[in-house]
Amino acid sequence: MTQTRRRPAPLVALAVALALLVAACGGGKGSDGDPQAAEAGDPVRGGSVTWALEAETGDGWCLPEAQLAISGIQVATTIYDTLTAPDGEGEFVPYLAEAVEPNEDSTEWTITLRDGVTFHDGSPLTAEVVKNNLDAYRGQYPARSALLYIFVLDNIDTVEVTGDLEVTVTTKVPWVAFPAFLHSSGRLGMLGQAQLDDPDSCDRELVGTGPFQLESWEKNRQFVAVRNPDYWQEAPDGESYPYLDEIRFTPVVEGEQRVNGLESGDLDLAYIGAAENFLTLDDLADDGIVKNRDSDENAEVTFLQINASKPPFDDIRIRRAMALGVDRQDLNEVINRGLFQLATGPFARGSVGYLEDSGFPSEPDVEEARRLIAEYEAEEGALPSITYQATPGKTTGEVAVYLQQAAADIGVTIDIATVQQDKLIDNAISGDYDIMGFRNYPGGDPDQLYVWFKSDSPVNFGRIQDPEIDRLLDEGRSEPDPEARREIYEEMNRRFGEQIWSIWTTDVTWRVSSAPEVFGYTVDTLPDLPDGSAPFEGLATGFPAMGLWTTEG
Template structure:
């Protein structure tokens, strides 16, 4: 069997940007630290706690709660999950999945069976053991096999899993229908491991947060704050550094920044390029610090619903694509800080394509609008669904303005983030401003585009995309695997299923007395944790001086 650290091709992160701006600007190395440094840190842990309680500004509330098998979580929700729960694996600063709560994740020669070995002596917040039976219950719950818990989406995410068997108290075997090279990548992110007590009751599951993570739920006031306190029995000795964190959901990015500048917040997440620009100016004056990254970044785009008019017609899709000038919008809305997108895979992914699929062409867009209206007898018009964040609405307004010049009518409807996700899930949209597809191995995108997936929000029904996703999942040759995913990227370009805008630039702004933003070394020589990948920062090392 092969160790997790050598499994399958992983994307290089060397071309990503990771910049810290303080009183004096300096760059961080994008590579992980040496194994000697990790070993030294592990042998000499500092005392846990004593780092104060931090006020952390999030971009949205997770109104559906944290019953993880059924939760619909964006970046803000996953940030809370990172504090309360541990995942079996995590992504390090090199973009590689490494063990976290698991001691190791090891495949057989065919990649059809994986042995998950757990760490001894780890307990959930309620004192029960994190053992093979508990982890099996979690995976079964995500797969929809726990009668006490609903799981609407994850059964498809884990559809390749045919069986989960307990081998002994600290080992379990996961069997797969077909070889899956990147299976460890599916054990991180949203898949936090919950205590059996949380997974015993659907009614209380969303609010009864019980993990094994560095912090324990203290109080949650929906749409106001969620407070966690230090886990005194955390299995990583000397962690966490902070005594607690209070998460505040503040959907207006400008309001969030105002509270940071006013000292009400100790740190805040944002993907608002305007806020990032302002924070950089403040950092030059020594008033704040800010760290930014677009490594492993999600792509921001206009997601089109292929199941309904007008976007079940390729002529309409191409007309809207050519009418939009993403470069101009990026300059106006993002001050040009973001990198324009050529497809779903970011520049540090091996599946990335450098060539833009098409460029702004108003004259051709007008001709396509006329052709669409002649052939269908219908006016080319659609509704743009956006969140209530004023900056997102402003982006939608620019889209509307540009489309109007080509003769396309656009109406804008804004809802809160949780409602937007629910409406996308239900297919209740024509076009929606969206952000997705970052993180690690391309196989993790399978669920978003496969024709039978319940979270194929765009309702794409393309046998060629299905074929490429299936082949990429099981191909063991790294070069062939990259070629498959590049072909997938080209298929998106030719069919115009989505209108790619730019790769998300994430930032964390924080007060000068906040430390540990970059996290602490991962256990067992796993390297440094990823920072701001998908907007998430590690919380175990956070503290206030």
């Protein structure tokens, strides 16, 4: 196995991921490099690939109003471009923008756009359209009803057109990580004006500047994207990207079905997340049936998301008891075959703020857990009913049963409810849950976690009310010194370990598997960024589809 090249994630790296625990994901024998690429020769133009995703995005892609997990983000980055993008060092560089430059104290940012870029409907990319997009995301554009980003971009004070291709953004407080927010894990794509103003079909009549454009979408069956003949980025052969004529995205919830589809040749490419699937794919790779690429670069963490706003999890004794009652190492062995690394907090390895020992309980202690529960019940009465919510799938079902049994061992009764991925997001937003399996917080600039943890933020899904975390979040947002910021976020990590606001399980590794004739998704075959810098190596929020090609053409 060729491992992913590892680099420390710098302070301005960012990826927002609102994504759910479909399975703890991890390593295996999958090759990160692509030894067949050199033998295949130069990229071939034309052809189609069928690409299996782990879930459907039922609400569609009206991005200011969309709720996107990894599958939805992958489709979005195929249709839309973002103003910035992460490079191979995790720095955020101009992408659809030509430049993004701050004033001295990072309270004013000037965005200069590329000239000559057009949307799929032929309309030009202008400063006015970009201003309207940014206003739509932050809830200041009448035609759109923003959701997540009205809070994420709350630090923006004004957005002004200052030239035909220039937009100036002022912020309420210094915002050193602003370029990262212009990417937001691929979710802050620029929509054409016609889509922005569409009152009825913004979710399904998609108009971007990306390498592919929507041809058709049959919900829960297939999303067909075809080549954008006027794409602005030039490939090494002198013609514009992309290489493929067509991508057919299809939702396949069960990982085993994705593996079977790859083995049978019905699928050409798939995202994979379960350890048992990794093992099967390793064997298929040994037989030359598939190729695999793994990455834990800028990883997410999987965790049990606790609703701390209502009993019994508003009491730290019950949160701690639950943490002490779960043997995380055994859970990793049973569910993940021991392939993945245990998480210690909201920051995965390589991320700013990561600590090997954050103070979160590293070993189970059933007797102490029982004592805490008995103490709680003596004061508050019997524990109320607790429901654990999980998405569909074999592995998520196994995790739910394991946790149910672990809870029973310390005297806690848990009921299991299976809900679809988009419904789980809805429940997290509304607070209609007790505890749920979740996957979130891709590595990068920790300021991205501001809205997830700030008291009273509508997207603080754990309903955390912690003045100490609030203080650290505010300090970290505007602190220009990298070492000082690191210390701030390490302190925040320790606070999470002390208060048990979440129960951490594992860091995440994603695997992309393909038919042998598919290329363009490994680190050494991904397209360079427009400024010539190396491509980003992470897979937690998808990867560029414009460089995909197949020898079958």
